[in-house]
Amino acid sequence: DIQMTQSPSSVSASVGDTVTITCRASQAINNWLAWYQQKPGKAPKLLIYDASSLQSGVPSRFSGSGSGTDFTLTISSLQPEDFATYYCQQANSFPRTFGGGTKVEIK
Amino acid sequence: EVQLVDSGGGLVQPGGSLRLSCAVSGFTFSDYYMDWVRQVPGKGLEWVGRIRNKPNSYSTEYAASVKGRFTISRDDSESSLYLQMNSLKTEDTAVYYCARVRGTYHSPFDYWGQGALVTVSS
Numbered sequence: 728d729i730q731m732t733q734s735p736s737s738v739s740a741s742v743g744d745t746v747t748i749t750c751r752a753s754q755a756i757n758n759w760l761a762w763y764q765q766k767p768g769k770a771p772k773l774l775i776y777d778a779s780s781l782q783s784g785v786p787s788r789f790s791g792s793g794s795g796t797d798f799t800l801t802i803s804s805l806q807p808e809d810f811a812t813y814y815c816q817q818a819n820s821f822p823r824t825f826g827g828g829t830k831v832e833i834k
Numbered sequence: 835e836v837q838l839v840d841s842g843g844g845l846v847q848p849g850g851s852l853r854l855s856c857a858v859s860g861f862t863f864s865d866y867y868m869d870w871v872r873q874v875p876g877k878g879l880e881w882v883g884r885i886r887n888k889p890n891s892y893s894t895e896y897a898a899s900v901k902g903r904f905t906i907s908r909d910d911s912e913s914s915l916y917l918q919m920n921s922l923k924t925e926d927t928a929v930y931y932c933a934r935v936r937g938t939y940h941s942p943f944d945y946w947g948q949g950a951l952v953t954v955s956s
Binding site: 759761769773776777782814816818821822823824825827 | 869871878879881884895897898936939940944947948949
């Protein structure tokens with residue numbers, strides 16, 4: 728199975744800050760990586776797919792990059808509604824696997 | 835509007851069975867692969883399994899942790915997805931989400947149900 732390792736596990740930030748979350752795969756996954764946002768009591772929401780493609784309707788302050796084993800989600804100019812937990816997920820092979828999550832908290 | 839509605843969760847004893855349903859609307863269900871993903875409350879996401887569409891023989895994939903105990907099925911005429919869970923264990927306690935696969939093999943999950951809580955306890 729491909730292990731997905733996210734860091735940090737949590738980050739404190741202020742409105743207007745830029746936050747960067749990293750995700751590392753235990754083996755190369757090309758660009759088959761997605762990022763999701765989850766708020767308490769809600770289902771995850773797709774933000775980024777194919778490592779850097781923005782899902783329709785997602786604000787442009789969210790961006791993704793990377794290929795192979797190392798990937799990044801960047802949230803520019805953090806907004807109040809962005810405080811949530813973020814997960815990466817590999818879509819290269821089965822079983823699909825997720826990172827452990829990164830909680831973005833208000834400083 | 836795309837909607838996925840999960841139902842069928844509840845309390846079940848270890849060794850018991852439960853069937854979850856996911857009713858969808860707003861898109862042509864028969865065209866899409868569908869997955870189940872679960873989440874222990876307060877913990878991370880775990881993929882459970884997939885069912886492909888008719889052109890792909892309704893073939894399935896399962897996580898090792900559920901293979902042989904869980905079965906995914908679908909009824910395209912009813913636009914519904916199912917997860918039959920047998921021989922349930924306490925570690926199967928989680929919120930179960932159905933999710934639509936955006937495209938084919940390498941695609942992410944672009945729409946999710948609201949989740950159904952399954953509690954396995956004596």
